[in-house]
Amino acid sequence: MIKRSFFTLAKPRLNYDLVEPDPKELESIPIPSNLILLLNESIDGTKQALVKEGNTVEKGEKLRLYNESTEYTISPVTGTIATIDTFSDDFGNNATYLVIKNDQSQTTKANSTTYDLKDDIASADEYLRALPGAPPLKTLANDDIKIHTIVITCADTDLLSTTHQYVASKFLEEIKQGTQILKKITRVPKLCITVPENLNIPGGFDSIQVFKTALEYPSNLPAMILKDHLNMVLPAGKTPEDLGICFITAEAVVSLARAYKTKSAGFEKILTVIDKQGTQHRVKATIGTPLRRIFNTFSIHVNDQDRIVIGGPMKGFATYTHHHPVQPDMDTVMIQDRDIIPQLSDNPCINCGKCIRICPVNVPVNILVRYLEADQYEEAADKYDLESCIECGLCAYVCTARIPLYQYIRLGKHELFNLRALETANE
């Protein structure tokens, strides 16, 4: 953990990690006997289910809950569905998880199901959403969202993570191929790529416009990329997609290139795993592998009250189970020992102003948090710029009173969204 230095007149600097110059090959995690797949749709008992416990699935088979479902996942193995149950995330959104019992002999023997991939976005969206790196094909295929710029991210958004950079330095050719495919299927005129300014990628990216991103957090967050490199200001409450900008990870581009080459899906996700000592391990694991398997490989002991963080120290989330599966968009997994988990408090804001000094977008966090604590979400948004927050987490990182500021802001945005949805429904 990066601590406060002795003299802190200047605001603390949190720098992104860079991938080492000649990275080692990935550690491969064998396909486990049970895989867990998440489907972003809740179980509805009134509908006729397409997947049932006991069903057999093929490697590469598309799995949907119901006939009219738009969400799907792809089975990475041949086997049988052992369990179907509900999974809730930290905001209480329900999803469904499927446990698939891997038939080892069949999986290794069988080739993955091939798909009828054409050079249009619709057919890619039909089969390739669950590729490693989670390409935002749903957004790209949506006719209501006019995307005019695609930004490929080789610079990791959160601290410590080096997964995207690793992909960029190892699979340059495939990124180039994937970019061509992306261009062809989406017909988006402008493609750009973000690379950390200190990362040297031999060969470069030919004709693609390269954005050299600064080393200091949070310069790789989408809103900052827009501001620094595309000269656009993200309006409060809008997403980059609303402005016609779509972000796609380098790994997703590589996966697309491979998928179009073989006409089938790949399932091996690249992850940066950070153990309790802070050592980084880079692994290749099949989507659906429970994290426990990865920890076992590196003899990382997970004890009571430890914390498993998925997605980096500033923006990630903590899972409540070490059976949490590897997912297509999971770039980083970090374990924190119970002894180093910082304590939060219920102290009120003391108005010390550290959050104001560090906020990259000038949100008046000290006033905002007072409104959020009092559940005044509308006022918080109207007067104190709740929706302008780009969710970097720096305010909570420096808070002297140890208020969970970032969580208040996320909750505020969530509640505001619900309030507005309710208002629209009542009209």
Next chain:
Amino acid sequence: MNNIKLTVSHAPFWHDGDSLFKMNLNIMIATLPAVIFGIIQFGAPAVGVLALSLSSAMIWELILNLISKKKLSIGDLDSAVIGLVFGMMLPAISPWWLVITGTFVAVVLGKMIFGGIGANPFNPALVGMAFLMLSWKVFFDFDAAYVNYEFNFTALAPLAALKFQGVSEIAGLFPTGDLLMGKQVGAIGSTFGLGLIIGGIYLILKGYVRWEIPVSFIAGIIVTALCFSMANPDTYAGPGIHLFSGYTLFGAFFLATENSSSPVNRIPMLLYGFFAAVMIILMRNIGVYEDGTVLAILLLNVVNPLIDTIRPKVLGKGVNNA
């Protein structure tokens, strides 16, 4: 499945390690040069006043915690800082009841009834001081206070001498160097200018004091005093004596910078510090008070919420379609 009970919480998962306890401890450390000097200068009575002030402030908070059945909050040292800062503003021979009454007003009326730490609209120590100064003015006559002391320097309170005797009378009595080195009569913790500056710089470097406030405060003192002195050098003293005597430096680094009652945005901080200093000089030169620091800062505390609305535009505000 062997289930492990993991800690589940929300991002960010790191913290820079700072806490209220550390912040307040650092403020107390920063007062040490001035406090130690005050103790050496004024002897055992100073130790008594400081100890009583610090402990009674904490006890008042403890009592309030118990009465209101809230979590005990004295561990964050906030009332310890209030007590210490309050004690540093008292003359060394203050009677015990004065100290205890003062800390009662400071901690209970200044802080706890507003909801405790972070909720006070005024600097609590100053609320206590203002109360005492208006109620028992006689105890703040520093000339009378140290009547039994033997000093090897001019045993006159500089600001009182300036007020009642005039610039020409005191010329040469208070060399700036002496004032800076603490060779003056005054409150326990406010005489040693150099120590206060060292403590203040320490806090600025540690990030616990926002540099804009002391810098603009000192600039305000110098500019305003200079204007007065240039307009009429026979009536008004120059910036030197104003800056290094009374509570001025203590105010710049330890009073005006109290978190909850001071602004956090850059322009408001500069305005706040500057105008607090302007008010001080106005009170000293035109008003009836010898040293207006306490009231001037309290007055600016009132203005703080208003001026702190001057803030930079948020990224993305007012942009509807880019």
